Amino acid sequence: MNGIHDVRLPAGPQAAALAELWTIMLWVCAIVFVLAMAALAMSMRQSARNRHEGSSPVAIDASRESALRRWIGGGVAASAVLLFGLLFASFRADRALAGLPLEGAVHIDLTAHQFWWEARYEPHEPTLTFATANELHVPVGQPVLMRLRSDDVIHSFWVPSLAGKKDLIPGRETTLAYRADRAGVYRGQCAEFCGYQHAHMALVVIAEPPDEYARWLETQRRPAVAPSSADERRGRDLVEQTSCAMCHAINGTLARGQRAPDLTHLATRRSLGAGVLPNTFAGRIDWINDPHRFKPGVNMPPLTAAPADLAAISAYLGALR
Amino acid sequence: MCSRFPEHVAQIAGPYRRHACQALVAAVVGAILAGCERETRGFEHSLDAARIAPADDASTNARVAHDERNAYALAAGKRLWTWYNCAGCHAHGGGASGPALTNNVWVYGSDPAALYRSIADGRPNGMPAFGTRLSNDQIWQLSAYVRSLAAIAPQDAAPNRDDAFLTRTPESFMDPQPALGPVPSSSGSSR
16 A cells, blocks of 8 residues: 655644654754763773873873863753753643644544454444545545544554554544645554554555545445446345355445445455555455465455356446445 | 482482483473464465365364364354354354353254354254355354353363453353254254
């Protein structure tokens, strides 16, 4: 799954506050490190000179003692000031994270599963709500308030260009707010080890202008399009009659499972298996036939169907715009 | 530790007492480590595993023996039990419109092959057929878990917790029960 995945390229105020704090920490610590190493090198040189002259390595010339004492006192004072400075910078960043205005926020319920992300938009409006997976769309310039939950083990939501990490914990609800100020595709990743395919638990957040986002919302709310050819009809029947419907939902058909990604508008998504394969005709066939070839340990079982049947299913899923 | 060596051992070991002691410690540690075994996980690596197998050949027996001692397979079976709403009829093993599964009195017996057939082909009076809906692996995992509900299978790998409120004795805490053959239900209504 491709997209910007970089803490140093913030696309919103949350990530910008964190990037700023990171930069301050980096430079302060780098300068302190260089100065401390320089002081250490100087003292080592002095002790080598002392030994050469036959005196104790730690001997200090009485005339320089008060000057050295001032240097050490100054170093301790500077360390204290810098540490308080870092404390203040961290406090300021925390305030900035908490202070994001949330008027008119987009509400998303995000549930983490082994090993994919379930997103439910507008969860408080039964007539408007819909589910999608692994690809979030958000409007540029509008805050997003996510309610984070987990279905199995602890996961962590991390889209470095938009916000910091936040854990999704079973039996507990956490929230995370962020805003994307620049349009773009931002990659995210599960950041808490969650099992065998933790590394293949990616997602993207697609930030787009509000009118494009509104069009996307409109599409996602509609039930699945009806199959238009005999092949696609056969694909739909197979989805309804085989193991697909046990876990997946396609609104408007008999597939009503709630245990795997909602496929109602699968064709609008870029990838399969949370970023493992591209969502193409061949990719869908490979994935459905044997997902464990690409993502061993995934909960989806292989489907042993005739090649023509797999092609029909792939054709139908490819028509779900 | 070596100074408290039993007298006769010390006599035998004599001047090599220290070496004998080290060898003994190494042997004990080696024996303990040899007992460590990482559980193999039954991920569905090949499509062969997905084919619906005849339920009573040697590979099937090996499969059943593996799953019943495998915490991952039993946990996967328990997850499928929830996902596919087995509890809708069998409750949490206690039975409702479907028969109870926490004792060993089962209508078609508790033989794994019979269990496989019950899940894959369904049974009269309401048990649906899942053969076209589940993979072979999933049916074996479910069978292994269902046997652990009644403690017919070995209990050392059985689950002992729930994600939701626990409504029954944890599977691993059940008293072991002997496997019985088919026992027709007396009422005839609750199959």
